[in-house]
Structures are given as C-alpha cells and as structure tokens.
Amino acid sequence: xxxxxxxxxxxxxxxxxxxxxxxxxxxxxxxxxxLKGVTIHPRIQVEEDPVRDIHFAVNCRHCEDAxxxxxxxxxxxxxxxxxxxxxxxxCVGCHTxxxxxxxxxxxxxxxxxxxQKCELCTKNGRxxxxxxxxxxxxxxxxxxxx
Amino acid sequence: xxxxxxxxxTAAVGGVEGIRxxxxxxxxxxIASEPHHTYSRPLISYLLLGRTDENRMKxxxxxxxxxxxxxxxxxxxxxxIDPEQKYVETSSGEQFPYDRLLIGTGSxxxxxxxxxxxxxQNRFSFMTLDDARALDQVLMPExxxxxxxxxxxxxxxxxxxxxxxxxxxxxxxxxxxxxxILDETGSAMVQEYLEKKGxxxxxxxxxxxxxxxxxxxxxxxxxDFDVLVVAVxxxxxxxxxxxAGAQVGRGIQVDGEGRTSLPDVFAAGDCTETMDxxxxxxxxxxxxxxxxxQGEAAGQAMAGRDAPFDNAIPMNAMGFFELxxxxxxxxxxxxxxxxxxxxxxxxxxxxxxxxxxxxxxxVARAGIYTSxxxxxxxxDEVDFDKLKDHPxxxxxxxxxxxxxLGGVPR
Ligand SMILES: Cc1cc2nc3c(=O)[nH]c(=O)nc-3n(C[C@H](O)[C@H](O)[C@H](O)COP(=O)(O)OP(=O)(O)OC[C@H]3O[C@@H](n4cnc5c(N)ncnc54)[C@H](O)[C@@H]3O)c2cc1C
Numbered sequence: 001x002x003x004x005x006x007x008x009x010x011x012x013x014x015x016x017x018x019x020x021x022x023x024x025x026x027x028x029x030x031x032x033x034x035l036k037g038v039t040i041h042p043r044i045q046v047e048e049d050p051v052r053d054i055h056f057a058v059n060c061r062h063c064e065d066a067x068x069x070x071x072x073x074x075x076x077x078x079x080x081x082x083x084x085x086x087x088x089x090x091c092v093g094c095h096t097x098x099x100x101x102x103x104x105x106x107x108x109x110x111x112x113x114x115x116q117k118c119e120l121c122t123k124n125g126r127x128x129x130x131x132x133x134x135x136x137x138x139x140x141x142x143x144x145x146x
Numbered sequence: 147x148x149x150x151x152x153x154x155x156t157a158a159v160g161g162v163e164g165i166r167x168x169x170x171x172x173x174x175x176x177i178a179s180e181p182h183h184t185y186s187r188p189l190i191s192y193l194l195l196g197r198t199d200e201n202r203m204k205x206x207x208x209x210x211x212x213x214x215x216x217x218x219x220x221x222x223x224x225x226x227i228d229p230e231q232k233y234v235e236t237s238s239g240e241q242f243p244y245d246r247l248l249i250g251t252g253s254x255x256x257x258x259x260x261x262x263x264x265x266x267q268n269r270f271s272f273m274t275l276d277d278a279r280a281l282d283q284v285l286m287p288e289x290x291x292x293x294x295x296x297x298x299x300x301x302x303x304x305x306x307x308x309x310x311x312x313x314x315x316x317x318x319x320x321x322x323x324x325x326x327i328l329d330e331t332g333s334a335m336v337q338e339y340l341e342k343k344g345x346x347x348x349x350x351x352x353x354x355x356x357x358x359x360x361x362x363x364x365x366x367x368x369x370d371f372d373v374l375v376v377a378v379x380x381x382x383x384x385x386x387x388x389x390a391g392a393q394v395g396r397g398i399q400v401d402g403e404g405r406t407s408l409p410d411v412f413a414a415g416d417c418t419e420t421m422d423x424x425x426x427x428x429x430x431x432x433x434x435x436x437x438x439x440q441g442e443a444a445g446q447a448m449a450g451r452d453a454p455f456d457n458a459i460p461m462n463a464m465g466f467f468e469l470x471x472x473x474x475x476x477x478x479x480x481x482x483x484x485x486x487x488x489x490x491x492x493x494x495x496x497x498x499x500x501x502x503x504x505x506x507x508x509v510a511r512a513g514i515y516t517s518x519x520x521x522x523x524x525x526d527e528v529d530f531d532k533l534k535d536h537p538x539x540x541x542x543x544x545x546x547x548x549x550x551l552g553g554v555p556r
Contacts, residue, residue: 003553005551005552005553006547006551006552007552008544008547008548008551008552047538047539047540048540049532054540054544056539056547058539058551061550061551067435067513070160070435070438070439070442071434071435071438071439073186073188073189073434073435074186074188074189074198074203074205075186075204075205075206090198090202090203092189092197092198093197093465094188094463094464095463095464095470095472095509095512096434096435096463098463098472098509098510098511098512098513099435099461099462099463099472099474099512099513099516100435100461100513100516101513102513102514102516102517102550103513103514103539103550103551104510104512104513104514104537104538106513107510107511112468113197113468143553145553
C-alpha cells in the first residue's frame with residue numbers, strides 16, 4: 001500500500017504541508033477563503049529544531065497493527081483498505097487514541113469535540129495526499145514500499 | 147475447530163477478530179447475557195450527555211456477526227463450564243461443545259452492604275446500556291442525584307447527567323477524587339474544576355444509613371436525594387472460571403496469550419488479572435484497550451498463532467466537561483513536576499526509564515510518552531530534555547526517526 005514517507009534531509013520547514021492539509025480538508029474551493037485569518041488545524045504537523053536545523057513532517061503512519069484502532073473505546077477508528085479511518089459520527093473525543101499513538105499523529109479537530117487524523121486524502125477526492133502534492137522539495141513522498 | 151466465546155463486549159470482539167486473523171473457517175459461537183448488539187460500555191455517559199445515540203455507540207457495525215461468521219446467542223447466560231467434557235451450559239440447560247473457549251465475562255458493579263439501601267427506590271449502577279436506559283427514565287429537571295463513588299465511572303456519570311437534573315452530589319470515602327488514577331495535586335485540580343462546573347463533591351465520607359430519600363453520612367451531615375447511583379467499584383466476573391477449577395485471584399489468571407490454567411480455556415478483559423509492565427505487579431486493570439488487546443491475543447492463540455500481549459500497563463484518557471487528562475503507568479519513582487494554572491504534568495522515572503506520567507490540560511501527543519513506557523526505552527537513548535518539554539519525535543535520533551517516519555527498515 002502507498003504511504004506517506006518522510007525524507008527529513010529535504011524538509012525546509014516551510015509548513016506548506018500543514019496549510020495544504022488544512023485546505024484540502026476544509027471543504028472549501030478557494031485556499032485564501034479557507035485559510036485567511038483562521039488558526040489552522042492540520043492533520044500533518046512539522047516538528048523542528050531550529051538550532052540543529054532539523055525539520056520533518058509527522059502524520060499518521062497507518063500502522064499495520066494500529067494501536068489506535070484497537071484501543072478506540074467507541075469503535076470509531078477502523079482500517080479500510082489499509083488506511084486508518086475515523087468515523088467522526090461515532091467519535092466522542094475521549095482522547096484514548098492520543099494516549100496510545102506512538103507518533104502523536106492524532107488530535108482533536110477545531111471543535112475540540114471529535115478527533116481528526118490523516119486519512120491520506122481518501123475522503124476529500126484526491127489521488128495524491130495534498131501535503132505530498134504541495135511539498136516543494138519532495139521531503140514527503142507518497143510511495144509503495146515493502 | 148469449534149470456538150465458543152462467553153461475552154459480547156470488547157474482549158469478546160477482540161477474540162473474534164483475533165481468531166479470524168488466523169482461522170477464517172472455524173465455527174465461532176458467542177454467548178452473552180446482554181441482549182444487545184455489541185456496544186461500547188464507556189459511551190453510556192456520552193449517551194446521557196447526548197453526544198452519541200444507541201445506534202452510533204455500537205462497538206462494531208451491524209454486519210459484524212455475519213461478516214465474521216459468528217453464531218451469536220444474545221440474551222443468554224452461561225451458568226457452567228465443563229472443562230473435562232469441554233462444553234458450556236446456559237441457564238436454559240442448553241449445551242455448547244467447544245474445542246477452545248474464551249471467557250470474556252468482564253466485570254460487574256460492586257455494591258457494598260449499606261444500611262437501608264433497600265429503602266431507596268431509585269437506585270442504579272452505571273455499567274451497562276440497560277443501566278443508562280433505566281437512569282434516563284427517572285431523571286427529571288428537579289431531580290437531586292446522589293452518586294456514591296468519585297472514581298472514573300461515578301464522575302463520568304456526573305458529567306453525563308449534570309445538565310438535565312437539579313443537583314449532582316458525589317461522595318467518596320477516599321480523601322480525594324480519582325484516587326487510583328491521579329495523584330493529590332491532580333485530584334485537587336480536577337475536583338476544583340468539576341465543582342466550578344456545578345458538581346458538588348464531598349470526600350472522606352460515605353453513607354452511614356439510607357432512609358428513603360435521605361442519606362445520613364459518616365461525617366455527621368446528611369443529604370436528601372431523589373436518585374441514587376452507586377459506583378464504588380467493580381468486581382471481575384470470575385465465578386464460571388473458578389467453579390470450573392481455573393486459578394483465580396482477583397481476576398482469572400492468564401498468561402500473555404490469555405491461557406488460563408485449564409486446557410483450551412482462555413480468558414481476556416476485565417475478568418482477568420494481568421502483569422503490569424510499569425509496576426511489575428499483577429492486577430485487574432479493567433480498561434478497554436487492554437481488554438481488546440488481550441482478547442485479540444487470546445483469539446489468535448486459540449487459532450494457533452502466538453502473538454502475545456505482554457506490555458499491558460494501566461492507562462487512561464479521561465475528559466470531564468472538556469478538561470482532558472491522560473495518565474499511564476506507575477507513579478512509583480523519581481518525580482518531575484510542572485504545574486501551571488490550567489495544566490499539570492508529572493513524569494515518573496525509575497531505573498533510567500519513564501515508568502509513568504500524568505498530563506492534565508495539555509495532553510497533546512501523550513502517546514509518545516506511553517510508547518516509551520511500553521517499550522521500556524532507556525532514556526539515555528533519547529533526548530530527554532526535549533521530552534521533558536513536550537512529547538515529540540525530535541527526541542529520537544535520526545536513525546530511529548528514519549525508521550519511524552521514513553520507512554527505512556530497522
Ligand atoms: C461508565 C464507564 C466508563 C468507562 N470508561 C472507560 C474509559 O474511558 N476508558 C477505558 O479504557 N475503559 C473504560 N471503561 C471500562 C471498559 O468499559 C471496560 O474495560 C471494558 O468494557 C471491558 O470489556 P470486557 O469485554 O472485558 O467486559 P465487559 O464490557 O464487562 O463485558 C462483559 C460481557 O460478558 C457478558 N457476560 C458476563 N457474564 C456472562 C455469563 N455468565 N454468560 C454470558 N455472558 C456473560 C456480558 O453480558 C458482557 O457482554 C468504562 C466503563 C464504564 C462502565
């Protein structure tokens with residue numbers, strides 16, 4: 001299955017992936033309208049250490065043996081064709097997934113009442129995840145690897 | 147292969163999914179007392195709160211039994227296990243033979259003997275969907291509710307009903323709320339928050355005597371109420387296993403694959419006691435993620451694949467009125483503490499490893515800490531100063547990060 005992989009040497013720390021993610025999942029067609037003046041809640045987040053000049057983006061790894069899916073108290077997380085997806089109607093925002101995700105890759109959405117996570121843009125009509133599509137330096141790629 | 151599963155909750159579902167990972171064909175018979183499609187127990191407070199409904203709180207889709215070829219007997223109670231002849235018997239006398247049996251009987255509320263309890267008309271536990279439905283029936287805007295027990299279940303109940311009743315009074319014999327989950331500072335912080343939201347809390351006291359709508363407390367005061375919820379604790383349902391001759395302590399004793407001391411009999415979930423990796427002791431943990439992971443490991447072992455679940459730790463994610471807290475592991479060790487007005491963080495170290503933590507308020511990415519506990523990662527292998535700041539993958543070296551994020555094989 002294709003996954004998002006990080007090549008941290010190439011990451012400039014530009015945070016474009018965060019903006020593209022927020023836009024892709026905003027349901028809006030105009031990026032400026034979707035993001036202007038709002039605090040974004042992207043599902044991918046850049047970690048950085050400016051002193052050591054390290055940057056990299058973190059999003060859901062779609063683990064083979066996903067702990068979040070097994071731990072979800074609501075049965076809201078499941079695997080669909082290898083992608084860990086969330087049923088936001090079922091989620092009650094208990095944060096058990098935050099308790100168990102070893103990557104820190106799941107977080108509340110802007111309402112704070114329901115969780116959100118990277119679903120590889122499978123629910124917003126894209127073939128390539130928006131974060132990868134917009135990365136200027138191929139620091140994140142969408143590939144099939146063993 | 148004939149599999150029989152007793153129970154229809156988290157451990158049982160983990161069992162079904164574990165079996166089906168390995169054996170698509172064996173017959174699975176599932177028998178459970180509750181007549182409902184599998185539902186999420188922890189969601190009953192959210193049901194009363196209006197944040198979910200009975201359809202959305204189903205733990206698995208309607209197609210679950212059919213898709214997994216499970217012959218489900220719901221509303222049927224098992225009364226006996228015969229480990230020699232290898233069958234279980236139900237209250238109606240029906241017998242189900244098994245080759246492998248999974249006991250996922252969970253826990254039930256513990257109601258201590260309390261004088262005059264039988265004089266209370268509106269009295270409830272808060273464990274099951276039926277409990278929530280029954281409570282829902284009697285709650286009225288003018289109801290005064292008394293909840294005995296300030297643990298997770300009692301306080302989740304308080305959160306679920308506060309908006310629709312006149313008053314909620316919680317009392318607990320322990321000197322502080324959530325005593326088994328938080329430390330003193332954390333308890334005090336959460337208590338203050340709950341009180342601000344309108345929940346009345348009295349600690350260090352309990353009911354001496356009930357008389358209808360009146361409770362006399364051991365501290366000499368009294369409390370009038372219309373509805374009583376008793377949530378002082380839970381007990382593992384171990385009787386079936388015990389009577390069949392299995393080794394039982396506070397819970398059914400099992401190994402990492404869920405094997406009991408009886409041949410071909412497995413157990414998982416709240417009915418078992420397990421080794422706690424963080425404290426090194428064995429106890430009943432009664433949390434949903436462990437119930438699933440144990441059930442899944444047992445299911446796989448029943449079908450012949452060893453995939454043990456051997457890093458259980460106590461851990462909880464809890465929220466009350468949008469104040470979130472996440473805790474894990476053991477609090478026995480060297481403590482590092484940060485306290486601000488609206489947030490609290492405590493990390494506990496022992497033998498150069500993280501063994502426990504408490505986060506209140508800011509809980510983002512807590513799973514990175516949980517993973518350090520479960521993997522028993524030596525802290526000299528990571529940049530602990532960064533982790534002290536907040537959980538982040540920057541604390542790991544470039545090689546580990548390449549494995550975690552870059553798909554580079556180990
Ligand atoms: C209000 C509330 C909130 C909670 N919140 C959380 C939370 O936030 N996080 C968390 O991790 N955990 C939470 N828990 C705990 C969690 O619900 C349990 O850990 C989990 O349900 C355990 O699953 P189980 O399958 O082991 O047992 P149970 O859920 O107890 O299910 C036992 C099953 O066995 C059946 N059964 C029992 N005896 C028999 C018999 N003799 N014959 C046939 N069937 C039988 C029952 O009908 C039931 O289907 C909460 C619990 C409650 C009540």
